[in-house]
Amino acid sequence: MTLTFYIARRFLKMFGLVFAVFAAILLLIDVIDQLRKAGVTLGGAAYLSLLNVPESLYQILPLIMILTAIALFLGLARSSELVVVRAAGRSGLHFLAAPVVMALLIGAVAVAVFNPLVAATSKAYDRLSAQRGQEGSVLSLSDDGLWMRQGNAAGQSVIKAVRSDPDGTTLQGVTVITFGPEGTPTQRIEAASAQLLPGEWLLHGAKRWSLTDANPEQTALASAVDLRLPTDLTKDRLRDGFGAPSAVAFWALPSYIKALERAGFSARSYQVWMQMELALPVLLAAMVLIAAGFTMRHARFGKTGQMVLLALLGGFLIFFLRNFAQVLGQNGQIPVLLAAWSPPIAAAFLALGLLLHLEDG
16 A cells, blocks of 8 residues: 555656646747747736637647656656566555556546636636627527627627527527627627628528617617628538637536427537547546556566557547547537447556566566
């Protein structure tokens, strides 16, 4: 038990060190990138970087884990602690129990705590980017339907719809509120449906109220023909309008997926992301096993550089296959569970096979 706690403590210290190094490097790079944008001060750039860097760290967490494991096993090998452990009658697989369990715990904490933090900072970063004139999210969901915004030099419009088709170009139960350049509401339009055409919305069965009149209901107009509302939205912007699934906190994903399906949108990309988050602890444990398969050997055997390179290549390969499977799952070419769980499970079993071969010959 003392040995297990010792290895776990060494693993946690090494993980904290590697994580801090990557955080510092990414923060420095992002601050420099933010300073290149017009009108950004050093303090503003640092604040934007603090909001943007957590997402990058979360994305490369598997690579941080494999580097942690490689550094740990190389350190133990050079100090001959691995030889002492084996001489004491402990097998390599028993020795690996502590790092694997710690990787599973780190993965669980990352999903439960770090994921919501990343979602919150990403939303704050997108909101500040939108205020600075950069393109932000144009769509959002609530319990009573779908909301989107559009605008030009003449003012802004907010559109609410009860339902939508999967690509967001045909809306049902539409309400439109338009605002003038000074931000005050100017008119309200209700329509049975709306269809997105190039440069405009075509509103069917529309009724319009002028909110600048003293009695809007008295001057309301029910149009016998379809109304046309100018828009800067396109099919591509609507398709990507919700932003990345990582912008939704893990604990909010189930309700968000249900809201997407109620609004008529496909929630497949969010379903794949949720399953991938559930599989993240297994992926981190697989990274530890991959590193152990190549670097948990005595330094006297030589070829340390080659073994480290092979371990890194193995980690990058699994990382690439995971992202590739995610794309296939989001496109509907493979089932959601297969896309999320097959790369980490396959990596874990392959690494275990390599370890058993090395341990038992």
